Ligand SMILES: [Zn+2]
């Protein structure tokens with residue numbers, strides 16, 4: 001298990017000295033932090049630098065520190081049906097346990113390092129795992145006309161005349177000429 005050191009300049013790294021080895025102690029944490037790069041999946045993402053609001057309760061428990069709360073973020077993307085803009089603001093639940101160093105834990109466990117915790121990895125998971133793979137501008141988006149690409153949301157009554165077989169149309173032309181003689 002590799003114990004990464006934390007970057008003290010990261011806005012996601014938070015000191016929790018007052019909670020160390022004091023089960024039952026709590027502190028609340030509310031901040032606005034600019035979104036890091038590459039926070040998204042497929043056709044939807046949190047714009048880099050847009051504010052992410054975190055509102056957490058940090059609680060000292062016997063194994064470490066439990067972070068519980070909500071992160072909220074702006075979302076932008078492309079509608080999978082009409083390719084129009086999708087924009088939204090959503091809350092994401094977060095609950096993660098940071099273990100004291102040396103505790104036996106799973107490979108992806110989070111650890112307290114030098115009395116600090118890094119909120120970025122759980123924030124990423126909380127958001128990315130909840131993002132839709134098929135984002136829609138609205139639930140009943142009508143998409144694009146399969147024949148001409150017209151955005152059907154703009155005019156749901158959009159229709160094409162039934163298509164005439166081109167060979168049939170050529171014959172039709174011949175008959176017209178015959179008639180004129
Ligand atoms: Zn759409």
Ligand SMILES: [Zn+2]
Pocket residue numbers: 145146147148149150158159160
């Ligand atoms: Zn059309």
